[in-house]
Amino acid sequence: MRFALKRLAGLVVVLLAASFLVYGLLYLVPGGPMAFLLGNRSGTPEQIAAIRAQYHLDDPFLVRYVSWLRDALTGDLGSSLVYRQEVSALIGSRVATTILLVVYATVLISVGGVAMGLLAGLRGGRVESAVGVLTSVLLATPPFVVGVLLVIVFALGLGWFPVFGAGDGLLDRLYHLTLPAITLSLASAAFLARITRASVREELGREHVETARARGFAERHIVRRHVLRNASIPVVTVTGLNVAGLIAGSVVVENIFALDGLGSLFVRAILQRDFAIVQAVVLVLVTAFVLINLLVDLCYSALDPRLSR
Amino acid sequence: MSLLSIEKLALAVPAGGEWKTLVEEVDLTIGRGEAVGLVGESGSGKSMTARAVIGLTPPGARITGKILFDGVPVPSGRALRELRARRVAMIFQDPRAHINPVRSVGDFLTEAMVTNLGVPAREAGARAVRLLEEVGIGDGARRLRQYPHELSGGLLQRVMIASVLAAEPDLILADEPTTALDVTTQSEVMAILDELRRERGMAMLLITHDLELAAATCDRLAVMYAGRIVEARPADALTATPLHPYTIGLLRSRPSLERVARRLPVIPGRPVAAFEADRGCAFAPRCEHALSSCGAERPAFDGTVACSRAAELTLQGES
Amino acid sequence: MTRLGGLGTASAVLLAAVAATTLLAPLLAPYDPDFPDLMNALSGSTAAHPLGADALGRDVLSRLMYGARTTLIGPLLIICVSTVAGTALAITAAWAGGRVDAVISRLLDILFAVPGIVFALVTVAVLGPGIPGVVTGLAVAYTPYVARVVRSAALRERSLPYVAAAWVQGRSAFAICTRHLLPNLRPIIVAQSVSALGFAVIDVAAVSFLGLGVQPPTADWGLMVKSGLDSAQRGQPLEAIAAGVMIALVVAAVNMLGDRLGRRR
Numbered sequence: 001m002r003f004a005l006k007r008l009a010g011l012v013v014v015l016l017a018a019s020f021l022v023y024g025l026l027y028l029v030p031g032g033p034m035a036f037l038l039g040n041r042s043g044t045p046e047q048i049a050a051i052r053a054q055y056h057l058d059d060p061f062l063v064r065y066v067s068w069l070r071d072a073l074t075g076d077l078g079s080s081l082v083y084r085q086e087v088s089a090l091i092g093s094r095v096a097t098t099i100l101l102v103v104y105a106t107v108l109i110s111v112g113g114v115a116m117g118l119l120a121g122l123r124g125g126r127v128e129s130a131v132g133v134l135t136s137v138l139l140a141t142p143p144f145v146v147g148v149l150l151v152i153v154f155a156l157g158l159g160w161f162p163v164f165g166a167g168d169g170l171l172d173r174l175y176h177l178t179l180p181a182i183t184l185s186l187a188s189a190a191f192l193a194r195i196t197r198a199s200v201r202e203e204l205g206r207e208h209v210e211t212a213r214a215r216g217f218a219e220r221h222i223v224r225r226h227v228l229r230n231a232s233i234p235v236v237t238v239t240g241l242n243v244a245g246l247i248a249g250s251v252v253v254e255n256i257f258a259l260d261g262l263g264s265l266f267v268r269a270i271l272q273r274d275f276a277i278v279q280a281v282v283l284v285l286v287t288a289f290v291l292i293n294l295l296v297d298l299c300y301s302a303l304d305p306r307l308s309r
Numbered sequence: 310m311s312l313l314s315i316e317k318l319a320l321a322v323p324a325g326g327e328w329k330t331l332v333e334e335v336d337l338t339i340g341r342g343e344a345v346g347l348v349g350e351s352g353s354g355k356s357m358t359a360r361a362v363i364g365l366t367p368p369g370a371r372i373t374g375k376i377l378f379d380g381v382p383v384p385s386g387r388a389l390r391e392l393r394a395r396r397v398a399m400i401f402q403d404p405r406a407h408i409n410p411v412r413s414v415g416d417f418l419t420e421a422m423v424t425n426l427g428v429p430a431r432e433a434g435a436r437a438v439r440l441l442e443e444v445g446i447g448d449g450a451r452r453l454r455q456y457p458h459e460l461s462g463g464l465l466q467r468v469m470i471a472s473v474l475a476a477e478p479d480l481i482l483a484d485e486p487t488t489a490l491d492v493t494t495q496s497e498v499m500a501i502l503d504e505l506r507r508e509r510g511m512a513m514l515l516i517t518h519d520l521e522l523a524a525a526t527c528d529r530l531a532v533m534y535a536g537r538i539v540e541a542r543p544a545d546a547l548t549a550t551p552l553h554p555y556t557i558g559l560l561r562s563r564p565s566l567e568r569v570a571r572r573l574p575v576i577p578g579r580p581v582a583a584f585e586a587d588r589g590c591a592f593a594p595r596c597e598h599a600l601s602s603c604g605a606e607r608p609a610f611d612g613t614v615a616c617s618r619a620a621e622l623t624l625q626g627e628s
Numbered sequence: 629m630t631r632l633g634g635l636g637t638a639s640a641v642l643l644a645a646v647a648a649t650t651l652l653a654p655l656l657a658p659y660d661p662d663f664p665d666l667m668n669a670l671s672g673s674t675a676a677h678p679l680g681a682d683a684l685g686r687d688v689l690s691r692l693m694y695g696a697r698t699t700l701i702g703p704l705l706i707i708c709v710s711t712v713a714g715t716a717l718a719i720t721a722a723w724a725g726g727r728v729d730a731v732i733s734r735l736l737d738i739l740f741a742v743p744g745i746v747f748a749l750v751t752v753a754v755l756g757p758g759i760p761g762v763v764t765g766l767a768v769a770y771t772p773y774v775a776r777v778v779r780s781a782a783l784r785e786r787s788l789p790y791v792a793a794a795w796v797q798g799r800s801a802f803a804i805c806t807r808h809l810l811p812n813l814r815p816i817i818v819a820q821s822v823s824a825l826g827f828a829v830i831d832v833a834a835v836s837f838l839g840l841g842v843q844p845p846t847a848d849w850g851l852m853v854k855s856g857l858d859s860a861q862r863g864q865p866l867e868a869i870a871a872g873v874m875i876a877l878v879v880a881a882v883n884m885l886g887d888r889l890g891r892r893r
Binding site: 217 | 363365389390391392393394395398399401403406407408409410411412413420421424425456458472476
Binding site for chain 3: 010013014017018022025136137139140141142143144145148149151152156163244245247248249251252255256266267269270271273278282285286289290293
């Protein structure tokens with residue numbers, strides 16, 4: 001419990017620092033926040049005055065930061081200059097797509113990566129070498145290349161999947177999200193497979209496994225009760241880190257498949273220099289990233305009794 | 310008929326494209342309820358010999374010779390698992406490494422009872438508490454819920470002993486059971502193991518580098534050097550009138566309370582493994598009585614000693 | 629070279645060949661990378677254009693040769709900056725210990741909490757789309773990646789007797805760090821930087837793919853995958869496949885080298 005509280009405190013510090021960084025960085029724009037806020041648009045004096053008032057640009061920097069943070073904590077993330085809408089509403093309508101994509105990819109990674117790793121670790125020999133080559137190839141291919149190749153082969157070539165769009169209804173949405181989720185998951189699944197293989201191999205050679213053999217247990221029993229349970233500790237950690245990484249990866253994948261999620265919103269906001277959205281999306285992404293890392297740490301200590309004190 | 314009989318056992322492992330011999334020409338018997346000590350330095354092949362009995366040799370090892378348990382050759386597959394589960398149990402040197410750290414003590418103790426002997430979980434728990442009591446661990450119910458890292462090395466080794474007793478085997482293979490423990494708990498743990506084993510009439514093969522410990526616990530001793538047995542006799546005879554120069558070296562190099570020594574005598578040189586030994590007697594390069602003929606031909610083990618000068622030498626034992 | 633093994637050597641050769649080709653691109657490329665041969669736009673593989681021509685009729689092979697420049701220079705810059713900064717921070721932290729170490733470690737943790745590509749996008753938002761923003765963001769984001777590993781290695785190294793010996797001889801802290809510590813840490817630093825280079829190539833190309841890195845009409849592999857995706861929808865996937873395969877090959881070669889260099893320690 002104390003461990004969890006300590007980690008929670010660390011999380012708050014990281015989030016505060018990240019929010020300060022994000023808020024502060026945007027003031028480093030050449031020409032100051034005003035140039036940034038107006039972007040390529042020229043404003044009438046009234047508009048400029050309105051923006052100055054909306055963003056409290058006449059207040060000192062720290063005061064502005066604190067009030068922005070207070071608003072953000074209460075769910076008020078400001079409003080978009082381009083969309084003329086509340087940022088929280090813009091994010092809210094898109095976050096579901098991103099979450100569904102990340103969850104879908106997480107399932108694919110956990111199932112595919114662990115299965116590949118177990119197969120390689122327990123079978124050894126040719127299976128192991130084949131998985132080794134496959135994971136090297138997958139790790140070297142950037143997600144956006146994987147995505148484009150998948151589109152070329154399975155959507156344009158074979159016509160099995162739709163090219164773009166999100167679909168309606170859960171099943172149709174999942175169908176539309178299949179290629180994106182595979183794109184997002186391949187590299188992470190490869191990495192997870194490697195970790196799984198390595199930890200299964202290591203556990204198989206451990207002394208306590210020798211004890212289990214000496215006690216006459218069947219190999220299946222040993223693998224299930226001793227090898228998998230112990231090897232799961234690094235595997236869970238890496239899965240968690242991977243899921244956190246998926247949040248960043250979703251930005252790219254959503255843009256390949258023209259999915260209307262947080263990532264697409266983010267990239268468009270950068271191109272359109274939409275101040276409030278950029279800040280808000282970064283804050284959401286970093287929060288999710290850090291939260292998942294915290295969850296992983298908690299799982300980790302639950303799995304390993306040596307740490308749960 | 311003896312419980313375990315090993316004849317002409319040889320064991321080699323593949324390493325870098327060739328076979329490295331670790332054990333050669335080993336003959337050994339253990340009767341029911343008997344305790345036999347297998348003594349030697351690290352690399353002498355004593356541990357491999359014990360492991361061969363329950364097929365726990367390294368993958369790819371080449372084993373020749375005969376190992377008969379209760380008159381039957383050591384099987385493989387399902388029958389081997391049955392043998393390990395019910396008849397021959399092993400105690401390892403380092404309980405900290407040899408007990409799964411993420412499973413509780415209770416899991417460790419009841420796992421074999423439930424899986425191998427079909428004891429219901431609740432009853433297995435109760436039996437585990439009684440066994441812990443017997444090895445001198447009180448408050449068993451609480452201990453069962455603890456994890457290995459919460460117990461000291463000495464306590465963990467008692468847990469390991471309890472787990473072995475639970476299976477009621479005919480033979481216990483104890484591989485340096487006290488070496489990894491604090492000096493203060495060593496004799497305690499050894500005494501518990503020996504007492505409980507005697508009560509139950511279980512035989513034991515004690516593997517150790519400590520000749521004195523082996524002599525105190527075992528009925529008969531076999532001394533191994535470079536993968537071979539160099540002397541095998543009843544424990545008291547072997548320590549009183551050792552026949553092999555290596556045995557006396559081992560006896561002399563141990564500190565004693567009765568003897569004041571300015572400096573402990575050591576056996577010069579370093580121990581060799583079987584595959585490193587020359588054509589002649591493997592101990593000859595380190596032996597103070599060696600003649601040039603000792604390096605020419607390897608002395609055969611006659612059931613008592615393997616030394617070509619055994620008859621002419623009168624060696625002094627522990628005096 | 630023998631120490632790299634067969635695959636390691638092949639990787640080094642591949643990277644050298646890519647570097648040589650792109651440096652000599654003006655001599656080797658069959659066309660000006662920006663020359664629009666509109667008659668052949670979206671042509672498949674022909675004698676005139678072995679890898680076809682893109683939507684604007686530009687020769688894909690020539691653009692591939694030139695495109696390695698932006699694809700590789702950005703990541704190399706990122707790795708140089710983050711390696712120097714990360715090593716300096718790590719050695720300072722390991723040497724000073726105590727509060728300095730705590731502050732630096734915390735700082736690195738915080739940087740680590742933001743995924744690299746998000747960091748790059750934030751700096752691009754500030755500095756505007758283009759290589760400077762990407763390189764700045766990723767250089768900062770990659771610093772902890774190098775620093776963490778070097779710090780723990782430096783802590784280990786620092787406790788070794790030769791450091792104490794040099795200290796007793798009256799060497800300055802700076803001299804010990806640069807003359808003794810650094811050379812001993814070099815294998816670790818090199819291995820870590822090379823493996824970071826693989827990630828950097830992927831991240832930079834991804835940002836270009838998003839349209840926030842290298843700007844058209846410059847030839848760049850990430851951009852070529854993006855424009856290739858449009859061409860593929862119009863029936864001509866060659867550009868996207870060619871550029872994608874090149875990126876994957878280069879990253880695979882870099883990863884293999886990093887793996888081999890790391891294994892030698």
